[in-house]
Amino acid sequence: MISAYLRAGLAVLTACLLAPFAPLAAQEVVFSNVRVFDGTADTLSAPTTVVVRGNVIAAIGPDAAPASPEATVIDGTGQTLMPGLIDNHVHMMFNSLAPAEMAAPDMSLEKVMALSAAQSRAMLLRGFTAVRDVGGPSFQLKRLIDSGKVMGPRIWPSGPMISQTSGHADLRGPDEPSRRFSGKMSKAEEIWASVVADGRDEVLTAVRENLRLGASQIKIAAGGGTSSEYDPLDVTQYTLDEMKAAVDAASDWNTYxxxxxxxxxxxxxxxxxxxxxxxxxxxxxxDTLKLMAEKGIWLSGQMLVDSTEAMDPKRREKRKPVIEGQKIVWPMAKRLGVKLAWGTDFLFEPDLNAQQNAYILRLKPYFTPAELLKLVTSGNAELLALSGPRTPYEGRLGVVEQGALADLILVRGDPLADIDLIGDPARNFTVIMKDGVIVKSAAE
Structure with a gap:
């Protein structure tokens, strides 16, 4: 299985060499005459200067100046400099596949990798500079992005979602028997779409395997889902002992x-x-939301559409209570003081990817523009930091402050006055910078 995974990485690397990208790198970049949304405030700063040196924000203020006359200077008059966007719930390896493609006999990890590489580039150019992947074999894609071979956001990978037999991530076909009885891995497990693990011992092994491969946090299925075949929405998955096994193994690695x-x-x-x-x-x-608030448990929520053309009728029917519930839970969780994070959760519906920014705006009925921008920058960054020493990137994200990592967006206009600006990144994001490197510039 490892060798197949490495071969997939090499296949994507070859494709990247045939179609290279050329981000604009500079030792220093100066954003002049910009108003700053720093990720935490309710208002923009007065016009100021922000100096990026290497991959960090070196100085902010009207007197900030580059150390070198060779610095790239960007005039941001009339524009807002803000942190890069963060999507807290993605599936980088499976957001580019329709269900029929996933189930196709010729589906392979190599094909998944190639499609995912293209989608990761598009995601970065929408202004998403960091994401938390909560299900799928994104380790090799992350390595290719981090090494500069593929364009894409920073990835906090969970590895394959871990599920009990008949659980949300039991993705076997109807004719595939249990691995425990047949000795054979399912097709989904072969490409690391998910792992089926039953009992404390198997759960410990599954968690530790993901951690061995570089998981920054662990994702398990604890209840029924709308996109899964075998589990009704109301069921509870994993016994307390099995769930504790996952938590024990993750906490031993100082993550969650x-x-x-x-x-x-x-x-x-x-x-x-x-x-x-x-x-x-x-x-x-x-009552459960109050318990979460009391114990500091995060709620990572989405705001999904009722249905899409890609959904079969059974899935549309199954998700109706979920769609109705999200309109109740978001405002109630906010009122009760639950720690909130946001993500898209696009899975097997590639046509939705282009709407990633627009899905932020679906929360407009419940949040002010400032609250929304904080949610998708500093708020989501705070959740990423829960990975502790397993966090794959050193430095602070989600803010525009001295010493923070230089993941930045220059927005045409004022998103606090017109939050809809972030819904159209092609038109309104004039500069996108990740790790101090300009990956999009209106001057290009």
């Missing part, structure tokens, strides 16, 4: 477990087991 869960029973069991983050939570009640 996040769980896919919608309803109170599965969430309460996860909290008892020591889980720190809940993905979705659309069916939670007020």
């Amino acid at each position: 477990v996040t769980v896919h869960a919608y309803h109170p029973k599965s969430v309460r069991r996860a909290i008892e087991a020591g889980v720190k983050v809940i993905e979705h939570g659309n069916l939670l009640d007020e």
Whole structure:
């Protein structure tokens, strides 16, 4: 399995060499006459200067100046400099595949890698400079991005989602028997789409394997899902002992477990087991949200559309309570003081990818423009930092401040006055910088 994974990386590397990209790198970049949204304030700064040196923000202020006359100077008059966007719930390896492609007999990790590399580039050019991948074999894609062979955001990888038999990430076909009975890995497990693990021992092995390969956090399925074949929405998955096994193994590596869960029973069991983050939570009640607020448990939420053309009728029907629930949970969780993060969760619907920025705007009924921008910058960055020493990148993200990593967007206009600006990155993001490197410039 490892050799197949490495071969996939080499295949993508070859494709990248045939179609290279050339980001604009400079020792120093000066943004002059910009107003700054720093990721935490409710207002913009007065016009000022921001100096980027290497991959960090070196100075901010009207008197800030480059150390070298060779610096690249960008006049930001009338524009806003803000932190790069962060999507807290992505599936980098599977957001470019339709269900039929995933199930095709000729599907391979090499094909998944090639499609994902193209999508990662498009994601960065939408202004998303960092993402948390919560299910899929994104390790090699991350290495290619980090080495500069592929354009894309910083990735906090979870590795394959870990699921019980018949759970949310049991992606076997109807004719594929259990590995425990047949001795054969399923097709989904062969390409590391997911891992099926039952009992404390198998869960420990699955978690430790993901950590061995570079996971910054662990994702397990704790309840039913809308895109999965075998599990009704109301079911609870993994016993308390199994869930504690995942938490024990992750905490031994000084990181955390996040769980896919919608309803109170599965969430309460996860909290008892020591889980720190809940993905979705659309069916939670007020008492459970209060418990999360009291214990400092994060709610990583989305704001999904009712249906898309790619969905089959069964999935549309299955997700109806989830869609209705999200309209209740977001405002209630905010009111109760739950720690909130945001992500898109596009999976097997590649046509949705171009709408990534627009999905932020779906939260406009519940948040002010300043709250929304904080949510998708400093707020999501705070969640990324839960990985502790397993965080793959040194430095602070989600803010524009001296010493922070230089992941920045120059926005045409004032997004606090017109939040819709961030919904059209092609038109309104004139400069995108990741790690001190300009990957998009209006001057190009």
